Amino acid sequence: MADHSLIKHIALDQDRIDYGAFTLSLIQEARRVGMLNDMDAARIESELLSLLRAQIVKITHGESSSVPESTADELMDGIGYCIDLALKSQATPADGINLLKNRPVEAVYQIGADILNTEAKACVPLLSRVRATRTRTVNEAYRITLDSTLPGLLRAWQSSPFPHDFMVITEYPLACENGTTGIFAVHDRLSSLALENRFCAHFSDGLERLLEQYAHQSRVSPADAYANLFLIALRNLLLNLLLGRGGMELDAQSAAELEQKLLPLQESQRQALIKHAADLLLAQCAFENPKLDDYVRAAAADFADDLNTAGGRLEPFAVLCTKEPEMVLADGETLNDEDFALLADEILICETVEAKIRILHTEVHSLADLVDLLAADCIFEEEYPMVFDSFEPSVQALLLSRMPFEDAEGKIRAQREVEWQLRYASYLNRLPDSRRDAVLRQFHALGS
């Protein structure tokens, strides 16, 4: 009779293990190399079935012996997710097989479920900490993520019987996202936010101003800006350190000078410079938090990669301080609805465009009313150029500030299909360059 104990198993072939369907592929591979025999496999299958049955009883309250295939698939995927986690938590795949061989499947499932529950429990105090140390900002994405999305995700997790397909999407972008899923992604986001909050607290004085500048550059409001506060602060701090100074504020001239130095460098040189600046920053800040130090270094390394991708150009990354506005609008009183309607009617029935222009210049005292009248169908198609022409460059610049547009190779293009805006863009494009430039100069001199 053969002594089976002397038979050595062939090692598991790692290439045959699919990490997307870990348990299934591991069982199949273990059977192939003889680490699991037919009896083991039959026991595992039978115990899996018992687990599935228990979950079906749970969701149907014991009132249905059958479920749609899609429901059974989802339940089994949830079971598989927990078992995958338990097996992956072992030191090697062979240890995972030994776990399956020596413990009931339900116990293995429970190991995975416990890993998930531990992670979920750890999220609760972490969320409290993140909210308690929140960065004071007007940014809505940040606020919604902390006050609504993350608490909602934790609630959804607790009520979800199918943890394998748990989607984690937040409004606020993080500096470093590592591609985890499920409750691990929630935990990672919270951990990152805790670190980012700590960093931002160190630079809280200038952060909101920096966000305003970023928003101005991106033509959005600071509340609506899709920006990571930590990242915009870190990048400007690093760039300033490369210029040999501290602080977050960066003016256009300094940025241009720095860019001239960065452009001719090799990628490895740029990486070394950013790394050096990150080390300097960490030394100056002395956070005494190794996790935060690592986070800053990782974000700096990502920044160096992005900078290299852009060939050393700073434009996509640097937040430049805007000059104080040279021209400030002191708007007059806005008409009430009734008076506005009367005025629009009065303009509509004017027999000449000159009469219309006279009313616009004498009766309208606020930019909002002027813009509304331009859109109120009381000025005819052919009259628009003369109306626009009657305004001074400063008023023309103000009108431009009330329409989204792009300046493409010297041509103004309205971004919305609004009649007065399309006609205004067309009017400006027909102006001599010197006059159009004067309007644009005044437009850029306006405060945000």
Place this chain on the structure above:
Amino acid sequence: MSGLMKLLAGDAGLLAGKTTDAILSTNDVASQYGLSLTYEQASELQKVHAQALRGSGRIEIGDSMIDRVILAFCDSPHLTADNYADTIGQLVELFYYMKTDTLEQIPDDELLEKMKDFFDGKCGGSLELLANRELEQMARSIRAYGTDTPPEETAETAAKDAELTDFDTQEDDKWRTIRL
């Protein structure tokens, strides 16, 4: 996707449910009403059961419904030795179809009870009336109102319905189409 269902589906025995012998054991009760199944009929019922599950896209774990259908219906005055096996087979098919058609809203026992009441009562033993009239109406009510009996019409609801006559409705097996 864990793919673990494949592992179970690969072993037909695990998901197959009752054996022929288990179905035959219902003869002990059914014989009191002059009904019994032969081995061939029990075996055929097993196939019908498996096909009904496949056809309705369902998975059954644990006790098969065949014996519960048999035990629920064997005292029906409309079952005879001649139509017994065939009728049970059709009732099993109808049962799984209705589970899906009622959006999983009715527990097994309640559905069986209703099927039995309709079959013995309003349908007079007609499977066609059971499937196409009574159960269909019940399923429609569950889909529309969330309950197996439509709300009773009162003067108030009739007036409201009268206001809403500007559309045509059409129904087929699965969908209710409303044209405004």
